[in-house]
Amino acid sequence: MNCPKCHSSRFVKNGHTHYGKQRFRCQVCGRQFVPNPSRQLISQETRDLIDQLLKERLSLAAIARVAEVWERWLQDYVNQKYYLTPKTDHYYAGLPILHPDDNQTFVA
Known part of the structure; x- marks a missing residue:
């Protein structure tokens, strides 16, 4: 051993x-x-299935049922993916930037 x-x-x-x-x-x-642990590792195929189901915006409970994984493990997996995802400002791209003028009104 x-x-x-x-x-x-x-x-x-x-x-x-x-x-x-x-x-x-x-x-x-x-x-x-x-x-000789009795717990089994989550296969890459199951992880790929979970990634697809996350894109479909299913609830975590539903994904855990379908993929046959623990909800706690799934929550940790989702949190890990969130923290490893690069943060972008694509939501704000193309929106005008507002600047306050002397009269405290906003002009685009």
């Missing part, structure tokens, strides 16, 4: 999960892990 992050074989017992499985902590990188 090796650490999933750094592949070191130096680890110590580090308590149990709330399901009762033994947890370990790597002495090299500090990563906590459980050997």
